[in-house]
Amino acid sequence: MTAELPRYYFRVRDNGAFVFRVETENRQRRIEMDQIAVVNIRNGDIKPHGGRxxxxxxxxxxxxxxxxxxxxxxxxxxxxxxxxxxxxxxxAHWAQSKATDAQLDEVTDALLLAMHDLRSVLVRKKSDRLMGKVGKD
Structure with a gap:
């Protein structure tokens, strides 16, 4: 463990973190963590905690x-x-070399639909990118 603790601690959560100021300068030499803010990575919000x-x-x-x-x-x-x-x-390797007919029956439709959806999105996005490049020339 390092001798000096960081000045801030970020408790990660889904969209950001709770921000704490780390204090060690006290009589008991205990670590105190004082929440100072809540941050949201998705929208960039920084909200001070408790009227700070x-x-x-x-x-x-x-x-x-x-x-x-x-x-x-x-x-x-x-x-x-x-x-x-x-x-x-x-x-693909599993389906070709190891899967039983029953296993393939169980997963084939779900895999085909997921792959079709992915392929459609990728083709559309690639087309959009190519068309954007053509328009910029």
């Missing part, structure tokens, strides 16, 4: 965390998509 006024340092640290968190979540989204590609490949 956030200092410029508080705002800067929250903005830095929000930018880092947004980047991390975007990286995770792409990683999830690459993992989905791997699952599709694994599923």
């Amino acid at each position: 006024t956030l200092s410029p340092e508080d705002k800067d640290e929250i903005a830095r965390w929000m930018a880092e968190r947004t980047e991390l979540l975007a990286q995770r989204d792409i990683d999830d998509i690459y993992r989905a590609v791997d699952y599709l490949n694994t599923t």
Whole structure:
């Protein structure tokens, strides 16, 4: 464990975090966490907690965390998509080499509909991108 704790702690939640200021400078040398704000990554809201006024340092640290968190979540989204590609490949191999007729009967319709939906979205989006590039030339 490091000797010095960070000045802020962010308790992550679905759309952002609860922000706490970490205090260790007290008589008992205990760690105290004082909630100072609630942040929402999706809409960028920063709401001070309990009638507080956030200092410029508080705002800067929250903005830095929000930018880092947004980047991390975007990286995770792409990683999830690459993992989905791997699952599709694994599923194709399973269907070709290991699946029983009963197993295929159970999953084929759901897989075909999901793949059709995905293909439709991807083709439409690619077409939109290509048409946008043609219009800009």
